[in-house]
Amino acid sequence: MTQEHHIFKFNKTADITSWTTVNDVVMGGNSSSQFSLNENGYGVYEGDVSLENNGGFASVRYRFDALDTKDFSKIKLKIKGDGKRYQFRIKDKSTNKHAYITYFNTSTTWDIVEFDLEDMCPTFKGRKLDLPNFDMQNIEEVAFLIANKKAEHFKLEIASIIIK
Template sequence: MKTLTLIICMMMVNDFTLFYFNKESEISNWTVVNDVVMGGRSEADFALNSEGNGVFSGQVSLENNGGFSSVRYRFESLDVTKYKKVILKLKGDGKAYQFRLKSDLNHAHSFVKDFQTAGEWESIEINFEDMYPRFRGRILNMPNYPGENMCEIAFLIANKRAEAFRLEIESISLK
């Protein structure tokens, strides 16, 4: 039994939590970026709910060539070479979203992976090797995310339709 406990503890030590939300979480470094930067009219907010989870919610508008909303979190560059995936613990609204990350803030592109939410609490695993480079909606002819450095994470909704959305986030971890 002690061996099993030790193995489980070692597995937990290998995980790294990028952000765990609770009622005291400091979320001022989470920034909403909507299509208004390009003339669109989408609106969104990011706040803590009464349970302490981060909630990204709003309305995507297609008016004036709009169509996306995002929330991002920037941090000191991390060496992530000993990790292989991102684990998202969240509750979506049944809509599709993108998880995005940057390896260097000087790069214009992000590495992206689409995911579908189920409308209930779930853990979504995203392998680094499945995250492809994208810039302004276009997939770039470059290698997928190499899993070396990370300095920004983001969630984006852009389903080519006007819609309300709500994504409740408990944690974002590396494994």
């Protein structure tokens, strides 16, 4: 039997105060986003990506105490989207500048999306780094990012984030 651990499971009473949006305004852009719980208890990340002032991304992240990943090899998301492409990002140390990323496409129905941790590539500011893929012993941050090089409204619903 495969062991699973919820990194975050959304429900009507989930505490989402540790989820933080980080948009391109940190670099002068105009994108905006917000994170909330809906009436069904799902995390809802939505907003507008703007290309003005060299902008073009919006993200939400969740930082937590280090989670030991030695006995796990995959991330499993239960999500419902808007047909757009997103990045899922992890950091072994929340203070690192770089993150390990993978991409996924969404549909307007609930989907289970799985990624192998070892396939997540190190990147910084959209550029792949000359470092090994994720092989760390823990995770301290997960994030979702949208940056499709176009101005667009987006909406992503999240039911759970599981490591297995």
